Amino acid sequence: MNKIIDKEFFSNNVFKLVIEAPEIAKARKAGHFVIVRIGDKGERIPLTITAADVLNGTITLVIQCVGVTSKKLSLLEIGDFITDVAGPLGHATHIEIVGTLLAAGGGVGVAPMLPIVEAMKKAGNRVITILAARTKDLIILEEQMKQYSDELHIWTDDGTYGNKGLVTQGMEEIIQKEKINQAVIIGPAVMMKYASLVTKKHNIPSIASLNTIMVDGTGMCGACRVSVDGKTKFVCVDGPEFDAHKVDFDEMLFRLNAYSEQEKTAYEQYLKQ
């Protein structure tokens, strides 16, 4: 179990792994994530399940290299085993007919966005998708997202692909043109914070899928806690999706950076090896 069946790089830093995990594949729904660990001394990290194949018993993870563990994952090859894969965890996305959905995906946040967009489209919604990133290299899954979107817009900060500008500009443009019934926002915490402010301004109900630090992922430690509407919630068991307008993103950003120095040092040391 946990054998890597397929691997593909989308760019230098973003890659996909298809892993043998028949039980997880069977139980998985859009929105679920797994906790992954490599080696006896490895740490546990959460990764959203981008897709699952029940027939073949596999799950697909799309990962960006941001530190030691994601880098280690990127160096595994087809046929290698991942030490521990546990899931599916979290609440599944609530799929319903809302009318027109605006899906705003930032960077590797598009990976968890894909199954949601797919499910919402199949449920009968009109889906307008924005893929946004700093630069062309970080735009991923364009073809797959296009398949499940009525419209697809690409925005890059540096203009190397699609429109030049921030995701918030892209959102404003779309909101000006047509009525949006609901938004789903997934990406780096900063992106989600500002994207939520846009939809809040326009009174569009919005869901954000949060990507906090986790240790166990099953609700026992509270590492992933966030404040939602002034109440403490655990992303791993109460989320990962929450009402975007009620999330305290500033607090979440602080907590996300709790180990940033240690992470940076560890990553630099690891790359030197």
Next chain:
Amino acid sequence: MINFNSIDDVLNFAIAEEQAAIDLYTLLAEKAVNPAVRKTFEDFIQEETRHRDKLSQMKEGKKFTLQPSEVQEMKISDYTLTIKPSPDMTYADALLYAMNKEKAAFKLYTHLAARTAAPELKKIFLLLAQEESNHKLHFEIEYDDHVLNED
């Protein structure tokens, strides 16, 4: 500002407050997702109903004496963040919420006691304040025993 011209006025006001609490807890009980939390709110309804009935009895002339001792105050909810009730709230949250409500009621009656000159009215307000405080302590003890069991 409410003006009380008689003991009856005071009691009517208190009875109305208790009824408001009963109505609120009824609503929360209906919406509670966790059956045990629902039962908790139903228990609160019973307690507030008893309280309301006691006040009604007072109105009908059955006198109650004021125990001279002050009720202990653990003040657990004084320092916690305000709880907003929600359908999926836990029992621990329900207790904190109830503590806050009882405290607000206690403060109201204490305030009224301080502002009234008539000794009879004052006595009744203090009695009511003490009842609310007792109620609050009951919830605090539950919370202390179960949530803060290692503190």
Next chain:
Amino acid sequence: MDESLIITETERNQEWRAELRKNLKNKDRTAIPRVKMPEVDPQIRNKSFIEVNDGLSEDIAIREAQRCLDCVDPTCISGCPVGINIPKFIKKIESKDFAEAIKTLKETNVLPAVCGRVCPQEVQCEKQCFYTQKLKKQPVAIGYLERFAADYERKNGLASTPEISESNGIKVAVVGSGPAGLTCACDLAKMGYDVTVFEALHEIGGVLKYGIPEFRLPNEIIDFEINQLKKIGIKFIPNFIVGKTISFDDLKAQGFVSFFVGSGAGLPNFMNIPGENFVGIFSSNEYLTRVNLMGAAKPDYDTPVISGKNVAVIGGGNTAIDSVRTAKRLGAERAMIIYRRSKEEMPARVEEVKHAEEEGIEFFMLSNPIQYFADEKGRVKQMKIQKMILGEPDASGRRRPVPQEGSEYIVDVDTVVVSVGVSPNPLIAQVLKDINISKWGTIVVDENKMQSSIEDIFAGGDIVRGGATVILAMGDGRKASVAMHEYIQQKVKQNIK
């Protein structure tokens, strides 16, 4: 219970034991002072995770065993939640038959190496000891002797496979590999059942592994015991969250006929005070899991932990003491316990509190945090403490802490570990809509059978009790295995008809 009393009496009258009693007069036995457990020097051990208690040597163990008077009415047994035949194993030690001593222990206790270390003997068996009750002297060191026997077995490769009934091929599932689950699994396996233990984490052992630090309970000891369980055919499947990875219905479809739920009380309780989500404020679960389970204190392990110079641990139970002593070992200059009541009321074991004091832990009694403050990066830097006084006993007889207005003061802290209590893991209750749950989230069970409101689901340990001890969990696991066996056999009979 009557039956076992008869057994203990019969065994007491055996020749070897009668001879042993004659070897030394009672008055000589009671003259021996209670053994002092050798301990690593506090200033050395507070910088490492080496086990604090060194264990007894053979000679010293035998001498301590001599203190036991082999009472006609051994009251110590009544103090043991799993009813270990205490005089028998102690007398085996005295007669140098260590292999038999451990065998005796394992008849009723699946994890003697664990219990000998973490059981609160002072409120259980040792409290009921004749020495405590009648002589008003220090009791026989039953816990140290239990540990001695278990360690002896492990170090000398004496471990024997217990007797197992013929396999009946009936599949049983145990959810959770903590002490309750391990005990239930062992008992059912010995009865011939095909037992699979499902564990959500990647390591087997539950709270034994993630919660109790290595300086009290080394992980290698737990692994040794788990290997013994594997040898009797128990299957362990880690990274498997029953209710998420698979449903109970699907497990039934796979042929599992009964379930034991030992999923524990792993949900951390926070205090809901302002600033509690600042960086550097942990639940004790997170703090201990990072260090004990994920190796955060070891430089070659990937998982980090934040542990600063001024660490405050809120709470007074064993978990709080474990956390504050861990903080000291991680280099805290000030490692402080902040506890709302007085020292006499701390639920932690007296021995652990003593060890903590020796290691330089500071104790702030009748103190309670009411707010935290952070720097511009959101990292906690100070907390506001309020002093308490103990009020009059209430109807339950307990004195409640009452805050003193105006007593607040500020303390510099850069790490806080909140260890005020735990609640039951909510997952199982969420996925089994029909199961009867208490208002606190515990699974409600028949107290003799440990059977829930769903007839094929049994439960025990912290998921039933809220946060409690290892030995009580083990007792539940034992009770449940007996009841599950009855239940399954009844079902089998019904199906045959």
